[in-house]
Structure formats: structure tokens, C-alpha cells
Amino acid sequence: MTRKGILSIYIILFFLNITSFKAQTIQKEKQPLISVLKILEKKYNVSFSYADETIKGKILSAPDENLTLVEAIDFLKAGTNLDFEILDNRFIVVRVFDDITEPIKTQRLQEVIVSNYLTKGITQLNDGTTTIKPETFGILPGLIEPDILQTIQALPGILSVDETVSNINVRGGTHDQNLFLWDGIKMYQSGHFFGLISAFNPYTTKQVNVAKNGTRAKYGDGISSVIDMQLSNNIDNIFKAGAGFNLINADAYAKIPLSNKTELQLSTRRSITDLIVTPTYDQYFKRIFQDSDLTNTKDDSYSISQNEDFYFYDITAKFLYDITKTDRIRVHFLNVNNNLNYDEQSTINDNNESLNSKLSQQNLATGITYTRDWNERLSTTAQVYMSNYNLDATNYDILNNQRLIQENEVNDRSVKFDVNYNLNHHLKFNGGYQFSEIGVSNLEDVNNPVFRSYIKEVIRSHAIYAESSLLSNNAKTNLKFGTRFNYHQKFDLFLIEPRLSFSQRFFNDFRFEILGEFKSQTTSQIIDLQNDFLGIEKRRWILSNNNNIPIIKSKQISTGIHYNKNNLLISAESYIKKVDGITTRSQGFQNQYQFTNAIGSYQIKGIDVLINKQFNDLISTWIGYTYSKNDYTFDSLNNGESFPNNADIRHAVTLASTYTYEKIKFALGLNWHSGKPTTTTVANNEVVDGSINYEAPNSSNLKDYLRADCSATYEFDISNNTHATIGASVWNVTNKKNIINTYYTLDNQETVSKVENQSLGITPNVSFRLRF
Template sequence: MTKLLCVCLFVVSMAVFSQEKTKVYDIKNELLVDIIPIIENTYAIKFSYLDITLSNKFVSAQFTSETSFTELLRSFEEQTQLKFEKTGDNFISIRTYNNTDTIHICGYILDENEKPLENIRVFIKSSKINLVTGANGYFENKEVPFSSAILISADGFRQKVVTASSLLNKQCSRIYIKNTVEELNPVVIREYLTRGITLDKKVINIKLNDIAILPGLTEPDILQSIQLAPGVNSPFETVSGIYVRGSVPSQNLVLWNGIKTYHQGHLFGMLSAFNPYAVKEVDFHKSGISARYGDRIAGVIDIKTDNEVAKHFTGNTGFNMINTDAVIHTPIIKDKVSLQLSGRRSYTDILETFTYKQFSDRVFQNISITENSTGTEVKNDFFFMDYNAKLIADISDADKIEINALYNKNDLNYKKNDGITSLNDDLITENEGYNISWNHIWNRKLVQYTNSYYSKYLLNYQFKTGISGTTTEIESKKNQIKDIGAKLELHYALTDHQKIIGGYQYSNNAIKYAFITTTPDYELILDQDDRLLNTHALFTEYRFETFNNLYLSAGIRWNQYVGVSKAFIEPRIFIQKNLSPVWKISATGEFRSQAVSQIKESVISDLPLENQVWTLADEEKFPVITSYQATLGSSFRKNKWHFDIDGYYKKINNITSLTAGFINPVDNNYHLGESNIYGIDFFLKKRFKKYKTWVSYSYINTQNTFENINDNKSFPGNWNIEHTIKWSHFYKIQNFQFSLGWIWHTGKSYTNISNISTDGNLILLDYDQINGNNLPVYHRLDFSTIYDFKIKSNPRLTYRLGLSVVNLYGRKNLLNREFRTTNSLDNQLINRDIFALGVTPNISFRVFW
């Protein structure tokens, strides 16, 4: 009995002991400092801390002695943002976090509609770790620096930056990111001319992958698309001859992925030298030019290829009646490195199509050896090619490296032989360029862009005369450019509405040219130059923008031209104010300088193809060109109507009778002058469901003034076209697109002759007032259509068939009229009229995958 009683007492005591051991503590929002003694007794642990550290730190928890001590401390860390650190077997110190501490974070990424977002990039900046969310938007990492910034980004969503410490919660955080489309100004995303062409803050953006068909084009030619904008003319009907508000083409800055280019045309300007299918987008600036851009005083054409690493192998290939080409973009290392390649070549040296014959008639009508060819053998071998390559490497979410290469070439060999006398035009032009760029995101406010480039241009022209198979004379023209440069640019976001841009740019430019006459007995250098110029530039720009209300850009650029002892401070300002949701006004002002220019070659004046050469500024003959421009405009959009008007004044100083494209018909001396340009651009567009139409009108008045010419009175510029109207139409039905465009403008100015006299073997010309006459009115109608389709057997491929006709009703337009004499003792009168393209059809076919 006694034994039984002892057993019962033992069991009861064990039950009591067990109950005490498993006592449950339920703490609800109590001061941590009051809870510490309970934890110390429960776990036989001692804590050390500063009283101020635990001040106002509240915790909640439910635990027993069986609860994991590690999990309990983690819970307290999440609630208090304090670090519980083991300093001995039974000792824990409590302190604030420092930058070397790591924490465990997790979270869910959702859009504003609570939808989990998959494949969202989560970049932990301090440790350079990349995470990607799963199907439920979840991400996690157990070793994250406490103070690290975390960048959350995805295409189509606004980037969000959070701190790691903000994710130190008991429950995984729910993070919401916003769709950027909803935050864009509605004016920005609306098309300008047609789909794929938008206008924002005076910048015309062309997205080549999305562009709709334009009049006269079956393919999206970059430079010809730009010519449809108001204020842009092409007096000589060339694609590369872009005259922006009275300035000559050599005053335009044309960049290919940051590489300066010096030759933009194939087939002597009739086609663009840039393959449009290798291009992602083009930014075209007429005014309001950012301080980031230097080197030129007119328009800026910034061409960019795809800068995203390819996820899949894509490409396209096709042909038209002039050339064939192919473009591919292939991954090399998944999500890290990809390569883009493109190549294009004409087959005009193998097959002369009806399209090429029309281009050929237009181009070669002004070559002397084409005249009086009856009974002679004429052979025209011509081809062009262009290639480009781009390597894209995403080193991390914060670093991107790009390597670019560009090359294009035109090769002409035009021969005439009557059995005794042979004449040969031999012309080669080459443009090549290379660059490497590095973009780095320092943090959510600071981004760095670094770029270095090398650009080279070569012109080699020879006119050979032979008698009975022996060369008797060679007249040659050579022009070479080597341009090396680098640029560092920083973008810093002061606030959500303010940004500041700054940087440094350097270029080393070496240009030389020579005009040489060679015979078996002597070599005569008619003119030559070999010059080097270093340019240093610093620039900064402040930008302020509020959504759909006000935009201000104020910048300044300092250019130092070493070698000519010239420095210029170039202020730039652009302001745009929305007076209402549908009406805005804008104004710009800018000063710019240019140290390179083209001169119209006047020594070998009877060789008219590519008759301009590049030269550098000096302290005597070719001063640095400067330009002031101011604009005032207004824009209105409502109910699918778009109205835009822009007036401007431009003054160009330090032009010469050569750099202005003006060969003085009165004398051949050097003259310095200036150009004053007044103009207005008007644009009106109306959109319907499947049809849209737009019309533009431009007025340009260019007046040149030269010392000791025309009694120092002004006269119209050589390329002056006062009135231009462009009227375009677009219609889409199912997979067909149709476009029709009509261009009308007044004739270009020219200088007529009033009398022809002779003095022995010399022919003397008496000229009328300089550029006092105008050619007849110019107009033409262009048509184009494309059809997109797929074949059921292979739906991954998309096919496109295109047809275009330039000058649909066959108008015979006169482009230029020139009277002059040849440079010889027994000189001859040259009286040539240059006519535009006749009816020129083209057909294209393309495959996309």
C-alpha cells in the first residue's frame, strides 16, 4: 500500500513538473525590455544591450520552452529591426544593424490589380545578385546586406527601388509595381505622321519595326522617311540630301549607335546607306537640340539598333529591284550575350532591272562621257554594299556593354570606248566605323553612359583618258577622314520631376584632300590640304517636367577647338507649356558651332559625281561655322485632329562661297559671308477608322550675303525652295496597306546667263542677278502598297510583298540648271539641265521569323 501511494505521488509530481515545463507565454505588443527576463529564464540565456537600443521596441509572440529559440529571435529581429547576435554559448547581444549584416528577405511582386507577376527582375545591388520571380510573383534570399538597395524592374512597368531593411518582416512583403503605359503623357504615345512615327518635345521618333507604309516606299528607308517631315527638303531628289530648314546636308549630325558618319547614301544619294531592317529606332531633331549633341549646326539624326539581349533566334531576309539583304539576331549566352548581324548588297553589276535603269538615267545623265555615245562601247559597272555587327552583353542588371561595327561601300567603273579614245570614271566611297559603349546604373538616381568610337571615310575618284589603249591623263580627287572620339555622360535624377545631365566629349579629327592631274610627263597638284583638329567639349543640362503640364530643358555646352584657338559657349533652351489638355505652346533658342564642313569642288569641275569634299576649319580660309536659331510654335490635338505650327529664324555665320555650295559665277575668289533664314512649318492631320490623311506646308527664305559679291547685298541661296506642300494618305484593310503622297514645291533658285561672247578660244559668260531666277514648279505623285501574309504550313514565318511607284504620272521635273565653262585654255560651254526621276516602279519581297 505504501509503495502504491509513492507511485501515485511520483506521477502527480511529474504531471505538475511537465505542466510547468510546457507553460505557454502569449505576449501581445509588450515592451521588449519587459519580456527579456522571461526569455532568459525560459532558455537559460543572458542578454546584453544598451537601454536606449530597446527604447520603445514592442514585440508580440507566443512561445514555450519547446519553441525554437532561433525562430523566436528572428521574429523579434523582424519586429524591432534590431540584430540579435550570439556572442557566447549562453550570451546574446542586442544592437542596431550595420552595413555588413545580412538578413533574410522574401516578397511577392504584384501589379495594381493584385495579379502576381512572373519573370520580374529583382536586383540586389550591394551583392550584385539577380533574382527572378516565380509564377506566383515570389522571390527570396537569405543573405542580403541590410542596407542594400533592391531594384525591381520589368519591361512595361515602372522601375521600383526598395531597401532590404523594409523587407525584414514576419510575413513576406507584397510589393506593387505600376504599368508605365498608364503614366505616359497621351500626346507622347500618339502617332505623328503615321503608325511608328511619334513626336515628343520636338523630337520625331521613328520605330522601324512598327512603321506603317509611306508613299513611294515598299521598305522603311530611314532618310527618306525623315524627308516627309515639315521643314525638310531635298532639292536634288536624293535620299541623303537632307536640307533641314535651309541648312545643307553636311551640317547634319548623323550617328549610328554613337558613331559619327560622313557618308549616308548609296547609288550617289538615291538610297540610304543604312539597312532599315537592322535599325530599331531613329530620333530626328530639327530644333531644341540638347547640349549632349555637338559638332554640327543643323539637324540631328540619331540611329539606334536593338540594344536588348535576344531571347530567341530572330531575323529576316528579302530583296527588291536593286539589292538583297539579311538580318539576324541570335543569343550566344542565354539572357546575357547576343549578336546582331546584317548585310546588304546590290546586284546591279550582275542584273540591270527596270528600277535600276531609272535610277541610272537620273544619276548618270550629268556625266560628260555619257554624251555623244553613238557608235561607242559603254560599260557601267556599279554596286554597293553595307554591313554592320553588334554584340550586346548584359554583364548585370546594372551594367551593359555594346560593341558595334559599321561598313558601307559604293564602287563605280563607268567606261566609254570608240575604238580610239577611251574615257573612264572610277569612283569608290567607303565609310566604316567602330565603337564600344558601357552603360552603368550606379543607383536609382545616377546612370553613366560611356562611349568611344573610330570613324573613317574615303573618297577616291579618277577620270582617265586614253588613246589607243594608252592612258594619257588622269584627273583624280581624293578625300580621307579619320575621326577618333570618346564621350562620358552622366544622368542624375534630382527628384521625380527634375534631372540633370552632364559630361565630357573629345574628338581627334584628321582630314585631307587632293586634286591631282597626272600625265606620262608630269604630275600637277591643283589643290591639297592635310589638317588635324582636336576638340574638347563639356556640357550640362537641367530638365524639369511635370506630367502633361510643363517641360523645361536648359543646357550649356563649351567647345574648345585646339589648333584654331577658338572656344565657344553654346547655350540651349527649350520650354513647352500645356495651356490645356489639347493645346500647348513651345519655344526654343540655341547657339551651335561646327568645325568640319564640305566644300563644292571647283578645280576639277567637269567631274560632277560626289563633287563635294570634307575639310576642317582653320584660322584663314575656313573659319568655324556658328549658328543661332530661335523657334516659336503651338500644337493642338482633339477628336483625331492634329494641328501643329512652328515659326523660326536661323542665322549662320562664317560660311564661304565654297562651304555654302555656291560657286561664284562672277569670279573664282574666296568670299566670306553669312546666311539668314526665315521660315514657318505647318502641319494638319485627320484620322479616321482605317484612313488617315495629313498635309504639311513649309515656307523657307534663305538669304546669303558675301563680302564683295553682289555689292554686299543679300541674294537667295543655291538650294532655296520657298514653298513646299506635302500631302499624304494612308488606308488599311485587313492585311493590305496603301499609301499615296503628293509633293509640290516651287523651283530651286539658279543664276541665268544674259550673254555669251568669245575672246579667241575663250568663251565668256555674262550672268544675270545671282540666283535671281527659279526653275519651274516641281510636283510628283507617289504610290505604294504592301501585303502581309502567313502560310499555314509554317505559321512562324511572316511574308511581305510590296509594290511602289515613284512619280506615278510621269512628270518631267527639272532639278538643276547650270551654265559654266571648263577649266582649260580651249574651254567649252557647259549648259546642263538635270531632270528628276521618271516613272520608277519597285517590287520587294521579305520573310520574317
């Protein structure tokens, strides 16, 4: 990026901040109820708990500043026709009057520490969890739709070293070390378009909970983070629907009341890339297929046809049935699918030959959940689910008369039983049991030379967990402590995993927190980089065998201090994480360790700093900085000495600003981070004994990464019941040529060639949506 370009962006950001002072002078008589509640929360040091639908559309003026809390509540009751029940000196429940005659299951909700964290629809809770609500989502730079897995990368400590949602690095971990849950069901595929788009439809997702540390005891697997995606779970007897498209895909969803006790939620999304070629598709295609069989031509007599057929789709369905006021059944279904076909053509002895290579990737999930409220304090939930992942690839090499078949299949069958007991508004307990049977198979079949390998592993695991949560009378102290006990039947192995979350408010505006956890996981991915799955999808799921593929174990602790006053948030969090049991095959080495099988560990130490200033709900500006040092240790490699992790991004900075005025939203941002580690060849001595001669592993770094993004949306009404949104975004506005990976190949055991993978170039996108 030129100095002029950088200066222009900073000028725009400065302008957005200056305009905020003018915005602060705008006073309106009436405003949305949610804005009034935020004012009262700060003034009286209370917390309102409510369903989004309860306060939706309610508009009134703020109570007089001289009123007491009780008088302000009476004012709200009169102006909204809602009931405000004061539970204690801190919590107030908001509900419609019609609900009062029905049995109410009252439970203490987690305290919201920061509302509109970065942008609208993102909140931070007092246990370290970040919650994202796509339905009320504001806007982020480069995004015109609330892509779930792109959105979480805006949070401190989370990034992707290769710009994809299929390689999300949370505090230095690999993608397979994240636990993805969709309505409680574990998912093994997270992306469309081979990682550039989230596989989960945001318009049917009610809430996403993201935890980087101090996770709940009920969560197993996922040593790096938990991304818990939840669909709407309540029947509100209101029909809702929507549809839209952008330059990559089209989608539609509907929430259909079938009766007073039943509801059906449906959504579908499909790519339009096989129907129309757009500039966005061109950039995505170049990014993903730049180092694959589709773009690597062997010689003049060999070529890949341009009639590749690529598409993706996803379908979700949820059936809700309230049997009684205290008994509920939910049925879940999800199908995520990617398909690619292309022709390999060659001329041999003046004969034209053509064979079809293909790749399909699918995650099919089904489940049923039953919940019963025994009384106002006790509730139980039972869930049974099946999650099946299948990757099927056939690759033809005409010149070598070779056909390669690769398959990877995961079958996950799980049963969960969860108990919640609220003793009072200050103390609650959670416990339960989970049984999992996970089978993973890998097939590799080559016809020339003849080779076939089929490996299947199965692990059955039992887990029990217990957790207690305590909130002090003044709501300043929050303590959550739990333990998960895992038993792996195959290895006769018992693991104990304590979890801790402690938060203490002091001086009213400061909060100190300590988070800690022990975790483990038995599933992981190996990465083969030699034309694996057509050179595109290079990850295959495997199971631990407690031998050359150990159970991965992690320990993490973090401390943080946060200041939040007058819409100014200053946050700093330091952490240290140690992970044992990783293998070189899971780390994506493309140097001297590419074909080495070794077991080791990594340790990361870091600090996340965030400064977020909001101006009158119109402008949100933030700067985030992350420093981390992430090192591998393999006893059998590099003489046992530590060396930088492949995901060791030492410095990362995010600078962004969003502006919202009535129906217009605009966002602009910069992302910069130091270059990822790489291994170069020895200068003037690149080949030794027919092999590439490398320098010390990861002893060099790529050039720094820099990207500027912008996006804008505009909402308008077509009729009283039909609302529309148009949007436009540009990813990498300055078309910066960022190198995100390099490696070397050896030709004829003599010549070394350097391969560089580039990030997405300037990528425009537009969208249009309707809501009914």
C-alpha cells in the first residue's frame, strides 16, 4: 500500500470520529427501548434481562433524570405495556403481561459486561465469553452479511494465517483444535468454497457463543476454543421469512408457525457460481486454485479444461414442539455440501484423452432434543445426535496413467444429558453426562503402481461433568468452577479437566478476571501437501491411537483487566497456553519436516489489547493489538531445540471504525500482522544429494501482511411488511499483493523452484436482501 493510500484511510477514520461530536448533540424525544434500558443500566447499576422479541418495536422517551429506580420502572411500565420485575438489587426481568399467568422458569442470566462490543450484535459476558447475535448484527469492514466465522476473526486473539474460515487460529492453535457446535451437534466441516465462506447460514442462527479460555465444563474436545452456534429455540407464533443474494450465492429462510405449539424453521443456500461468473468468483477461484491441478499445467500437450463445475449448498431445518408448558422437543437437521468436477485433457500419440476428476465434501447432521422444566429451579435436557462427515476425491493423471482415490469419513454418535439447578439468583449448578462413539476411516487407492490402504479407528468415550456458578449480592463477584471427567474406553484412560472463570468488578468501572482450563481431544486433522485431494483440500480427520497419534492435551491460564466507562472500553488480557501431543503431520510443514512423523508440543505466550470507543450509538472505533510468541518443541527434531510455530504471528494490529445513521451503515478497517514463519533454502547450495537443502526450520519470515477493507449497507421499506437491504463491500481495497505462504519444489533432482501463494486481491461484492 502506498503512503498516500494509508494516509487517505486514516483521514477517513479521523473524519468519522470528528463527526461523532456532532452526532452527540443530536437529541431525540423518543428512542428505542433498548437504548433507554442501556441508559438506566448505567445510571442505576442494574441489569435488564429480556427476549429480543419482547422489546422489539418499543419506542419511548427516557425517564426524567431525577426519578428513583422504582419510579423509572413505573414510567417504563406505563409507556411500554410491559412488566418489569425487580428480582433483587441488580437484576430486572422484562416480559409481556400475558406471560405472567403462565408458569415462569426464572433463572439468572449471565451479566453483560459490554454491549455493542466492536459493533452492534456483539456482547461480552462476565465469564469471558463473547456472544454474537446475527439478527441484530451491525457491520464490520469487508462484510456486508454476518458471516459467522469471518465475524469471530474480528475478536482479539483470533485470526486466520491464510484468510480462510477453514483455518482459524485461536491463540496459536490449528483449526481442528476448535470445537464447532451447531445446536449442540459437533461439526467437522466449517467452510464453503474450500474455506472462503462460512458453512453456517447466519440468518437462521440466533446466537453464537465464542470462548477462548475458561470454557464451561460441559464442553469436551476443542482445546483452542468453543464456537457454539444456536438456532432460535422459542415458539413465538410469528411468521418470518427472508431471501437474498450476493455475487457468490443466493439463500432463503422461513420461520413458519404450524400451530400454537409447533413451528418449523427452514433455510437453504446455494452458490450461483456454476450459473454465472462474477468478479468475486474470479478472485475466489484464483485464491483457492492457485496451487492445484486446475492451474498447474504439466507441459504443452497437457491441459485442464476450463469447463470446471463447482457449486456448494447447505440446508437446515428445525422442528419445534412444545408438548406442554414444561415439556419441549426439538428436531435438528443440517446438510452442508461442496462439489467440484473438472476434466483433465491430454494428447498422447495424436490421440485426445479426457478423464473427469472430482471432489465432494459433505457434513450431514441430525439430532433430537428433549427439555423438561420440573419446577422454577430445576430443568433437564437430553439430546441424541449423529454427525457424519464425508470427503470423496478421485484424481486422474493421464500422462502417468494413474488414478488416485482418497476418502475420509467421520461418524459421530453422541448422547448428552444435562441438568440445571438454580438454588437462587446467586447460586446455580450444572452437571451432566455425555457418551460419544466416533469412527474415522481413511482410504487411499492407487492403480499404478497398485496400492490400497484402508484404516478405520473407533473411540468410545464417557464423560461426566459438574459446575457451580456464584454471583455476589452486589453482582461484582462472579465465580464459575467446574470439572469434566473423561474416560476413554479403548485406552482405559481417565482424564480430569478442571475449568475456572473468575471475575471481580472494582471501583465500579474496572473488572479483573482470571480464566483457566485443562482440555483434551481425540480427533485431529493431518495435512498432506503432495497433490492431496487435487491439491485443494488437504486436511483429513484422524483419531488418536494413544501411540504415534496421542490424545492432544492443553493447559491454559489467562488474566485480564478491563475498564469500561462512558462508552470507552480499554481491555488487556495476558495468557499462556501449553499443548502436548501434536504431530508434525497435523501442522502443515512444507520444509525438511514435511514427510517426518514426530510427536511434540507447542507453547504460546501472549497479550491481547483492545481500545474501543463508541459515540452515541452512531460510531464505534477500535484498535486492537496482539503480541504472541508461539514455539514448537519436538524432541526428535532440530536437536530438541524449540523453533517458531507455523502459526507464530508475533504482532497483529486491527484498526477499524463503523458508522450507523438511521438506515445507513458504513465500516472501514485496516488489518496488519507480521509475516508468518517460513523456511528458506541455503543460498548457493540449494540441493544436496538430490534433496532440497534447507536453513533452520522457520528461521525466516514472510513480508508483513496488510489489508484494507470497507463495506456499506442501506435499509429501506418496500411496504409495511416488506423490508429490503442493499450492500456493497470491497475486500483488500488497495489490491495489496500479500504473500501468505511459500515453499520449494525440486525438479529432476537438480533445480529448486520457489512457489508463492498470494492472498485475495481486490474483491468486490454486492448483496440484496428482502425480509418479510
